[in-house]
Amino acid sequence: MNTQEKLDILSADAQYDLSCACGTKNPLEHRKRNDTGDGWLYPTTTASGGAGIILKTLMGNRCANDCKYCPLRAQNDFRPVALSPFEMASFFYEFQLKRPLLGIFLSSAVMGDAEKTMGLLVSTAEILRKHFRYKGYIHVKIIPGASRASIDAALSYASAVSLNIETPGARHFSKLTDRKDYQKDIIDPLAYIGKQTGPGARYKKVHTSSQFIVGASDENDKEILLYGSRMYSELSMGRLYFSAYQSGLGDPSIPGEQRIDPPLSQSMLQPLLFDEETLGKPVRSDGLLVREHRLYQADWLLRRYSFSYEELLFEKDGNLSLEKDPKLVWAEHHPDFFPVSVKRGTKEQLLRVPGIGPTYASRIVKGRRDSAISSLDDLRFPPASLQKARKFLQL
Structure with missing residues (x-):
């Protein structure tokens, strides 16, 4: 396969990351999932709050981890594809010369182990910066379990980095994977990133983000937002995202096995409309997607409206109201x-x-x-x- 054929597969596999599901009324900020040849383009929100289109794909799709929410997990059957650092860097550089892009989002399945995969991601960023003299936006996904040396290398080339927290706490995390350690692979690297990018730190200009997988365990919104508020206050986190879990956590008819649903339909990939001034109204009745939307609304209250976590109001089950946005509930x-x-x-x-x-x-x-x-x-x-x-x- 040539590079574009590989990207067609890898960018399709990147669709399972549904962060930014709450779009805006601007159609330019919506995901592009179509047949026009640019299906790997994806909206992102910059540190300043603006939006743009980035090239978002994977370096490789054969993962060594067993995350139960991910169709690319180990043991699943699909066609493995990978790009070399120079192949990815040169394609992106030539591509962005032909059409305006905000930048590139470098991510990957865990190919072999965390350090090997981080080496591929960092090498791609290094080639773009040094060989192509690219000065634009580079987002590097930090692989769970990455060493401090690998994180430092990523920070030295990246405009932004992210490491997904996935769940609020080790108990929920244990339901999603048997191979990753919550403290060692997630929390410790997040804390280190926070120290390296906080006020006065060496990489304070590098934007940071993380993501929760909503509904993959039995966590509630109160737990998610408690962790989220502490990530903002204690880890200097720049932005949090929430991704609705789109596959069943397990099929009772197959004990111990994970059921992977068919690929997401086009309708499921359409973003919820989000209006900053009204804090939005969900446009679908699907409970989990509305729940995701409410979490984004509550997150906006914490980040942009000077609300504290203690002021958020929850239902008896610990979740936000599905009928009313959290600001109206407070009022x-x-x-x-x-x-x-x-x-x-x-x-x-x-x-x-x-x-x-x-x-x-x-x-x-x-x-x-x-x-x-x-x-x-x-x-x-x-x-x-x-x-x-x-x-x-x-x-």
């Missing part, structure tokens, strides 16, 4: 906080109002300095946002 449980004055409310107070996000809150604060606001209609919000906010505001 309905705090009637004493409302209504917020449009003329005197601080930006922080306005951010607590359902339907108002950072953009609209800043617009109100700036606009009332320039001219008098005599009616809520003067705010010129979209009708849906204004309708949601109206009962929580006063002039």
Whole structure:
């Protein structure tokens, strides 16, 4: 096979990573899963909050690990394909000269062991930086169990790195794999990455992210968000993602075996719409995907709306409400906080109002300095946002 034929297989295998499932209203930020020849292009969110398209694929798809949520796990039957570092680097460099791309996301199944695979990923990044003089965005996926030396090498070339935490705690993690050690392979490397990229550290400009697999164990949202809030505060984590588990954890008719569902359908790969100002409304009724969406909404409250973990409200089962977004739930449980004055409310107070996000809150604060606001209609919000906010505001 030539490089593009290999990429067709490897990029298709990369589809099982469903991070960024909450897209935006901008179609340019949605995954491209089509027959136009650029199905390996994928949306990403930059450290500054903007979006762009990256080349996202795997270096290889034959994995030595046994993660039960992954169709590429060991013992499964599929066609093994791999690219050499120079093959990957040269293809990407030539490809990005022909069309604008934000950068490349370098990831891989664990081919042999963590160190060997990290060597391939780091070598690809090194070739791009030194041989091709590429100065754009390079995201390097840190392989679970990677040594500190390998992590340092990745940080020296990468714009961003990520290592998936997968579950909130060792008990849940043990249900997904028998080969990986939660503390040694996941938590210790995450802590080291946090030290190397935190404020004042050598690689403080390298963006970091991680991901939870939602629903693969019996974890609840309260556990996920507790771990997530601590990753932000203690590990200097830049961004968290949540990926709904799309395969059964096991088939009762086959004791001890993992049932892998058929490949994801096109409809399952369509992103949920996400509106920053309204914190979105799910467009599907699938419970697990709505749950994923609610976790993204709660994460936005923690990152962008100055909410603390302690302020999040959960159902009796420890999960977020599927019927209402978490910001609306908080507002309905705090009637004493409302209504917020449009003329005197601080930006922080306005951010607590359902339907108002950072953009609209800043617009109100700036606009009332320039001219008098005599009616809520003067705010010129979209009708849906204004309708949601109206009962929580006063002039």
